[in-house]
Amino acid sequence: METTLLRFATAGSVDDGKSTLVGRLLYDTKTVLADQLEAIEAASRRQGHEGAALALLTDGLRAEREQGITIDVAYRYFATPRRRFILADTPGHVQYTRNMVTGASGAELVLLLVDVRKGISAQTRRHAAVAALLRVPHVVLAVNKMDLAGFSEDAFAGIAEEFTALATRLGIHEVTAIPVSALTGDNVATPSPNMDWYGGPTVLELLETVPAGADxxxxxxxxxxxxxxxxxxxxxxxxxxxxxxxxxxxxxxxxxxxxxxxxxxxxxxxxxxxxxxxxxxxxxxxxxxxxxxxxxxxxxANAAPELTCELDVTVCHLHDRALALGERVLVKHGTRTVQAVVEDISPCAWLDDLTCDPAADVLAVNEIGEVLLRTAAPLAVDPYAESRTTGACLLIDPDDGSTRAAGVVRG
Incomplete structure (x- = not known):
């Protein structure tokens, strides 16, 4: 049977249990290699619970294992009889928001974790803003660690309502909220016997059935x-x-x-x-x-985009060196690269609705903002809302070739 492919990314604040959830998905779908399974079982015996060692499946870098946080984007492939998946496990720490942009840029779905005890945090808002900026078609909110909140329906409902309101302000039109416990496996791959008040899909069921791929x-x-x-x-x-x-x-x-x-x-x-x-x-x-x-x-010939030397883009700044007004950059659009100058910068000071501050004139690392670029040669661009490929661009340092920012063309 031919199966479809879904590319999705995970995101969430530090210690919200993202690596454990990803590990649980891999473990419960039987896609773990034998040596990895043995290591997890050994660690589980030492720690007294199999869920406590599931993060070992995704924390690949030594620094990640030592610090207990995800630093780089980790790509994982797994499959079920119904669908194939490419998963981009992205960092939750604010310092690595730029890595989340990388992982979510090609995703059709973002699985965003929230600790039920902490609720919606500033980093949750930042990750939601990135998902909105990148026009990810589907956003799933996994309210995690429900076992530590007594599997409370009220606790889940409050967070789901708050996030849905945030998503609406950001322009995210499709949100599914699921109460889960990555540690115990509740509502990850199998329905939870502890939350009979929830009648929606499990995380895996949703991943297997959500529409994938554009026509x-x-x-x-x-x-x-x-x-x-x-x-x-x-x-x-x-x-x-x-x-x-x-x-x-x-x-x-x-x-x-x-x-x-x-x-x-x-x-x-x-x-x-x-x-x-x-x-x-x-x-x-x-x-x-x-x-x-x-x-x-x-x-x-009957549907050609207009050529322009003026690009109005929303960008996420990825480089440690701030982007300044009047700075010269290279704009890479598809296979074409042209010189450009930054004519205006307006950082988004409020992530709840991506409202920007026109008084600022620099964009720091991990910040989102609106940038006006004047290019030396015309580009044939589409609004990002119409094409996630020809509506996207990169800003590159002309001196050392480093990537400064990732941008989407405003419609």
Whole structure:
């Protein structure tokens, strides 16, 4: 049976039990390697409970094990008979919020943990703001450590109501709240006998049934050119389709030149095909000898984005050195990189609704803000609300090549 793939990320404040929940998912879905299982069972015997050692499954770095916190994004693959999963386990410490941005950028779902005893924290708000910024389609709130609150329905309901109101202000339209105990396994992979007042899905059931993947036919064609291939006296343009469907015989436009041609051939994995779609990698031949190179964008002739040298983006600053007004950066958009200057900065001072402060003129590490960029050459961008690929960009330091910020184009 063919199964679908779901990419999801986990997030939560330090000590909210995120690593234990991830470990519980891996353990209960029988996707733990034999040597890992033996190590967990040995640690469980020493600590008196199997749940106490589940975090060992995800804390891969030595520093993580020593400090008891997640530092880097840990990617895990597991599967059930119903679906395959790629999990990005992201750090909860405020110092590593930028790593959460990395892990959630390609996710279709964010699983956000909250300790029922602590409730909604500043870091919970920050993680929710990042999920809203990145337009993650599904947000799941796992209210953890219910066993330490006597499995109280009132405690769960209060947190779920507060988070739903926060999500609404941030523009998150789909939130599912689940009461869990990662330590004991309640409502993680199996329904809890201790919370008969809850009639919703378990975490695993929701992960297996939530809609995954966007319909490429509903998006406009976008193909960033990665390579130009010359063979047999003809040229083809290779890249990964970022959105939409590409068909032989279709009229396309190459940006930024604006010249048009007809698709004369499509090659997918070395085989000629009449049609291809996102996110397939293809080589495309055109019926006209156009000047096409790396960084160009092939789009549907009847649905081309406008070229602009002015980018209004919301960014999360990732670098230790603050981003300053008037600073010169490189903007990487798809396969194209251009020079730009920062013309305006407005940090988001209030994460409850992403309201920004126009008086500030710098953006510090882990801060979210609105930035206006003036580029030296035009870019063909889409609003991020329409395309998470062609609506995203990176700001890069022109001197050392380090990534300064990750941005999304405002609609």
């Amino acid at each position: 490429p036919a509903r998006a406009a064609l976008r193909l960033p050119v990665q390579y130009v291939i010359r063979a047999g006296g003809r040229r083809a343009y290779a890249g990964q389709i970022a959105g939409g469907v590409l068909r032989a015989g279709e009229r396309v436009t190459v940006l930024p030149s604006g010249r048009s041609a007809t698709v004369s051939g499509i090659d997918v994995l070395g085989t000629s095909a009449p049609v291809a779609w996102a996110p397939q990698s293809v080589a495309v031949a055109l019926d006209a000898d156009l000047d096409v190179s790396r960084g160009d964008l092939i789009v549907a």
